[in-house]
Amino acid sequence: MGELIENRYALEELLGRGGFGEVWQAEDGRVGRRVAVKIGYPQTPEETRRFEREASLAGNLAHPNIATVHDFGRVERAGREAVFLVMELLRGRSLAEVLAEGVPPLADALEWAGRIADALGAAHCAGIVHRDVKPANVMVTDSGVVKVLDFGIAKAGGGSGGGTDLTGTGMLIGSFPYMAPERWTGGADGSPVDGRADLYALGCVLMELLTGARPFAAVELHGLLAQHLTAEPPAPSSLRAGIPAALDCLVRDLLAKDPRDRPADAAEVSRRLADAARAVAAEGPAVAVSYPPPPAYAPSVHTAADGAVRMMLDRRLTQLLEDSPADVVDRLSLLVDDLTEELGVQDPLTVRAAYHRAVRVRRQSATDLERILPRMVRVLGLEHPDTITARATCVGEAAAFGPGDGRRHEEELRELIAQAGRVFGEHGLVTLTARYHLASAMHRGSRDRDGQWDARTRERAESERAWLGPLLPDLEWALDADSPVLLDVRRRLAHDAWLVGDCAGAAQLYWRLFPDLAELAEYGDPEVAHRVLRSIGEAGDPVSALAHMDLLLHRLPFLSGTQRLAQEVSATRSEFRRAVRARRRADGSGGPGGGLSRLFGR
Incomplete structure (x- = not known):
């Protein structure tokens, strides 16, 4: 066993x-995973604070395009005080290394820049400005995933005006070729130093990815300062043929001297890059031929397995998926290793096995599926069922639950819904789930998804009904009664109906959600139970509601903090009793009647 850090990480x-320290591959003995351990030897308290800042800021960011930080601490090594940072283990190349080999294909440049924008958007939404966006701080992993690294000089809160980027010794921190004008001046001219400084740096990186050249070529510090503050950058198309005008415009906007003239946020940059990528793809080879093709895949293993070997491995995968044994993840891992050795990492069968393994470990490793997705698109194609399912999962969950504005994923989700409809049918589970995520994203918009339902307003309830309501009949037709998606939609729409005063609509859904009212009253959430019983009573069936009110009232004294609820339930019971007596006097039937809505004003 190698050296142990904190009796946990085996180097x-x-x-x-x-200059600052070392990076090691290590094994986390506590959870049994490979990690990267960054060990530094700070010379000053300021360097220690920088290391701690990287841990505290990046450690609070959860995004597929930001390197995950797991742990941080201090340790003594060989008599020297050291600090360490534990991160996810990444294998790949930095964009600086990619650019050292030449200009990448245009499609790759746009994809990478888009993912950098997504990562910055997540950081900015969390109130964090990176302040050192450059090619060396962006990695493209071996599986094609973009990761933004090194939040060591990031700043929480961003700052809305003054405040410099100087260290305690008066040194300006950051990478000068990518530094926004307001960072050079420390906001002295009134320009805010916020997330738009990162967008300026992204503009510099994008220029380099498109052309191989930085926007400003001065070597001396004073020359760079003058160019960033006063000079206009060249248009990318003037340096390399075939670059669309939309990209010239985007680079110009990103490199605007005044941050107020730049795109409003990273989400806008991501959308514009996606638009440009689609336009480039639509033009086809005519644009692509101006760029060097991506390097051909050169596996280190032989790929000439005969038909018998392929059939055997294919059969193993089919049987594992059908049987789903308790150790299916371990068996899929072994199968992926065997497929890689026999057929190569880019073989469709290898990719499919890796995909099915990633699906089964999503709760433990949320990034595995996203990391394999580019390979699925490249090897299996966009219309393959597994590719559509993986994209719908990643994009849908990001839209419905992820950071930022869920609506920015609308176009891609609509494209996926159309693809899923062709492959799985209009009522296929993948199609309906993508529609559910689209509705959730459009309702959520730029807000966080509703957590406590009681905090929602009538306006929010109307919005959700407008988006989810049309989806419910298709879900009920196609899905099992206990489908999590169907149950979630019913619960949300029932609560929405309650909030807007549609008691009949709420009651209809509540009956389906809680067919056993006695069980709900005795064992369910008491607030929900009262809401359900009141909705059913106000919708015209107070007899059924009254039959269970006593059960609910009987248990409330034994629950803490329910005094207010007990008073409300008691008042509701009294209202229903008066209504039943009045109806019986009016028609003598004693049965359910239809005129109760006028008795219950909301």
Whole structure:
């Protein structure tokens, strides 16, 4: 066993060494996973604070395009005080290394820039400005996933005006070729130093990805300062043929001297990059031929397995998926290893097995599916059922539950819904789930998804009904009664109906959700039970509601903090009793009647 850090992280292989310290591959003995451990030897308290800042800021960001930070601490090594940062283990190349080999294909440049924008958007939504966006701080992993690294000089809160980017010794921090004008001046001219400074740096990176050249070429510091503050950058199309005008415009906007003239946020940049990527793809090879093609895949293993081997491995995958044994994840991992050795990592069968493994470990490793998705698109194609399912899962959950504005995913979700409809049918589970995520995203917009339902307003309830309501009949026709998606939609729409005063609509849904009212009254959430019984009574069936009110009232004294609820339930019971007596006097039937709505004003 190698050196142990904190009696937990066993150092295995030195991955790199720099001026501040080392990066090691290690095994986390507590959870049994490979990690990267960054060990630094700070010379000043300021360097220690920078290390701690990277841990505290990046450690609170959960996004597929931001390197995950797991742990941080201090340790003594060989008599020296050291600090360490534990991160997810990434294998790949930085964009600086990619650019050292030449200009990447246009499609890759746009994809990478888009994912950087997504990562910055997540950081900005959390109130964090990176302040050191540059090619060396962006990695493209071996599986094609973009990761933004090094939040060591990031700043929480962003700052809305003054405040400099100077260290305690008066040194300006950051990477000068990518530094926004307001960061050079420390906001002295009144320009805010916020997330738009990161967008300026992204503009510099995008320029370099498109052309191989930085927007400003000065070497000396004073020359760079003058160019960033006063010079206009060249249009990318003037440096390389075939670049669309939309990208010239985007680079110009990102590199605007005044941050108020730049795109409003990273989400807008991501959308514009996606639009440009679609336009480039639509033009086809005519645009692509101006760029060097991506390097051909050169596996380190032989790929000439004969038909018998392929059939055997295919059969193993089919049987694992059908039987789903308790150790299916371990068996899929072994199968992926065997497929990689026999057929190569880019073989469709290898990709499919890796996909099915990623699906089954999503709760433990949320990034595995996203990491394999680019390979699925490349190898299996966009219309393959597994690719559609994986994209619908990743995009749908990001739209419905992820950071930022859920509506920014609308176009991609609509495209996925159309694809899923062609492959799985209009009532296929993938199609309906994508529609559900689209409705959730459009209702949520830029807000967080509703957590406590009682905090929702009537306006929010109307919005959700407008988006989810049309989906419910298709879900009820196609899905099992206990489908989580169907149950969630029914619950949300029932509560929405309650909030807007539609007692009949609420009662109809509540009956389906809670067919056993006695069980609900005795064992269910008491607030929900009261809401359900009141809705049923006000919708015209106070007899059924009254039959269970006593059960609910009987248990409330034994629950803490329910005094107010007990008073409300008691008042509701009294109202229903008066209504039943009045109806019986009016028609003598004693049965359910239809005129109760006028007795219950909301």
